[in-house]
Amino acid sequence: MEYEHRKSKLFFLVITIVSVYLIFTYQSHTLEIKRDHGWYTQPYVAPLFGLGILAFFSFIKLMLVIRPIEGEKSLLESFVESLSYYRMVVITGILFFVYVNAITILGFTLSTLLFVLSIVWLSRLMSRIWVLNTFIAVALIVLIFRVGVNIWIPDVLLYETLFSGETLWFMNKYF
Amino acid sequence: MDLIALGINEVFGNGVIWAVIIGALIGVTIGSIPGLEPAGVMAILLPLTFTMEPLFGVTLLLGVYGGAWYGGAIPAILMNTPGTPVAVLTTYDGYPMAKRGEGKKALSIAYTSSFFGGIVSVLSLVFFAPTLSQVATLFGSAEFAMLALLGMVFVVLAHNKYALEAAAMIGLGMFLGSVGIDRSFNTQVYTFDQPWLLAGVPLVPAVIGLFAMSQAYVLISAKGNDSFKTKLEGSGRFEGFFVLMRNKVTAIRSAILGVVMGLLPGVGEFGSQFFSYTLAQKFSKNPDEFGKGAEAGIVASETSNNAVTASVLVPLLAFGIPADALMAMLLSVFMVHNYTPGPRLFTEHPEFISGLYVALFVMNIFIFIYLTFASRFIVNITRIRGRFIGALIFVLGFLGAYSQNYQFTDAFIALGFSVIGYIMKRNNIPAVPIILGLVLGPVFLNRMRQALGVSNGSFDVFLDRPIALTLFSVTLLSIFVFTYSKIREKRRVA
Numbered sequence: 001m002e003y004e005h006r007k008s009k010l011f012f013l014v015i016t017i018v019s020v021y022l023i024f025t026y027q028s029h030t031l032e033i034k035r036d037h038g039w040y041t042q043p044y045v046a047p048l049f050g051l052g053i054l055a056f057f058s059f060i061k062l063m064l065v066i067r068p069i070e071g072e073k074s075l076l077e078s079f080v081e082s083l084s085y086y087r088m089v090v091i092t093g094i095l096f097f098v099y100v101n102a103i104t105i106l107g108f109t110l111s112t113l114l115f116v117l118s119i120v121w122l123s124r125l126m127s128r129i130w131v132l133n134t135f136i137a138v139a140l141i142v143l144i145f146r147v148g149v150n151i152w153i154p155d156v157l158l159y160e161t162l163f164s165g166e167t168l169w170f171m172n173k174y175f
Numbered sequence: 176m177d178l179i180a181l182g183i184n185e186v187f188g189n190g191v192i193w194a195v196i197i198g199a200l201i202g203v204t205i206g207s208i209p210g211l212e213p214a215g216v217m218a219i220l221l222p223l224t225f226t227m228e229p230l231f232g233v234t235l236l237l238g239v240y241g242g243a244w245y246g247g248a249i250p251a252i253l254m255n256t257p258g259t260p261v262a263v264l265t266t267y268d269g270y271p272m273a274k275r276g277e278g279k280k281a282l283s284i285a286y287t288s289s290f291f292g293g294i295v296s297v298l299s300l301v302f303f304a305p306t307l308s309q310v311a312t313l314f315g316s317a318e319f320a321m322l323a324l325l326g327m328v329f330v331v332l333a334h335n336k337y338a339l340e341a342a343a344m345i346g347l348g349m350f351l352g353s354v355g356i357d358r359s360f361n362t363q364v365y366t367f368d369q370p371w372l373l374a375g376v377p378l379v380p381a382v383i384g385l386f387a388m389s390q391a392y393v394l395i396s397a398k399g400n401d402s403f404k405t406k407l408e409g410s411g412r413f414e415g416f417f418v419l420m421r422n423k424v425t426a427i428r429s430a431i432l433g434v435v436m437g438l439l440p441g442v443g444e445f446g447s448q449f450f451s452y453t454l455a456q457k458f459s460k461n462p463d464e465f466g467k468g469a470e471a472g473i474v475a476s477e478t479s480n481n482a483v484t485a486s487v488l489v490p491l492l493a494f495g496i497p498a499d500a501l502m503a504m505l506l507s508v509f510m511v512h513n514y515t516p517g518p519r520l521f522t523e524h525p526e527f528i529s530g531l532y533v534a535l536f537v538m539n540i541f542i543f544i545y546l547t548f549a550s551r552f553i554v555n556i557t558r559i560r561g562r563f564i565g566a567l568i569f570v571l572g573f574l575g576a577y578s579q580n581y582q583f584t585d586a587f588i589a590l591g592f593s594v595i596g597y598i599m600k601r602n603n604i605p606a607v608p609i610i611l612g613l614v615l616g617p618v619f620l621n622r623m624r625q626a627l628g629v630s631n632g633s634f635d636v637f638l639d640r641p642i643a644l645t646l647f648s649v650t651l652l653s654i655f656v657f658t659y660s661k662i663r664e665k666r667r668v669a
Contacts, residue, residue: 053346
């Protein structure tokens, strides 16, 4: 089997374990209704059907790729090696999490600006031209989505401390 | 004629033309930037379309979808990098042609072939959709269950080398589709006592995470200089028309293949493209030229992938069965506006249907003219840094996920799916089956439950009804043929 097809070994190992676990613990996740007939109406049928397919095909896939071939890295080795590829994903994911939570504190415009600038900096693109591009892009997004489409965002803590009256209303509505 | 006049009035009189133009421009731009996929961008735009008039929203998304398929040829030909996954085969002959200094000619062939495929596809929609919607009147729960099953099986088989992975992911999608509150008994199903899971796994954040934000990780973590120096050389802006005439048999065959593949749920443009290209090479007088800049290669590839764009709407409009992840998103636009696909849509909203036909014609004409005259400008788009685009995708992803229900949890769901999507991308596991499992899984299970309810739990209901039996037989036959061909292939290799 080609290397490309064997790459997913770890993924399917995890998926098989999780799906089998979810199948065997189904009673704690769904209710069984006492009825004489009509098994197909039970709430557990649909999830178990999906989980059954998932577990069955994941297991087959796993069986096809689990046996190591000459020169191939072990599961642990390939897991450690792949961690470096996920570094940027973890950092960006955390940044996104912080970004979303910061929106109600700093407002959409400022949070977005800081978020995009952080990624630009992490991507080693921090130069005058890309900072300018960031400002232009964020301004366009605010104009299109906040002003144009008027996507509602909860009131912002920062604006409430800085502004009052009509200015506060304006800032909360558009920025 | 009245229907055409109605459609023209809808498109030009009610401002739908702007949706066509804006959607097409966005689509062409997305297509010309390698790494940006229309599915992700459509998912981001999807919640915005919920506030628009149905025809406006649907044509905007279709403009993005169709435009991306055209635009994908630009980087495929000039940079040897497909702008969209379906432009892979265009690189085989387009790039060698561009290297010979015939970039303009190669682009012209791609645009003209795409236009031909696109128009044939719209015609197929006009003819097949109303007819098949009449067939849908004969459908009951058993038939719909079998059609959904057939769709899911086709999705798996269409992934060919990755069929096992696709089957597992269909199962994952079906499971995710069952999470939430069970309406029959008002009980929680695999919600893990999380209130944000009570309404189930939302489609839009899942699509945004799996397709758009996961791709943003790829763009952001790309090493080195990811901007491309592309240039457009040669002459022959209108050469494509004459090339198409010289290869008319290839073009017609590829268009028909594209239309047929589009009608089959789950198969789509990938299957049609590979079939068309292989057949074009097989019937060519100079098969050795394929892969080295053969005109017929570009014709086959571009005609077939664009011939899918409208015919893929047929199963959606006639039966409400989406053929791919993009159609699943369109279905949600229909549902938000209470436009239930099926025969009643054709009788109750003829202005919508005729407007859709006219909009698709206009879209193809607009994109063709735009690309023919604006290629030099569009080429500059390919020079935008991928990492910068990646950062912006996250912001747009947030807006898309959040704006559907105005809940931050949806943005976090998108984040979760983005990580899963990235892991899947790195391990070559297809993500499309998850979305189709999420959409078709509940259709299949609910319809099966209804059918079994009518028959008091007897599975004969699927065998006694001719249409259900036919669909079930086709499903079994497809699995058998696929398995048999795989075993033969394995024996031949051994």
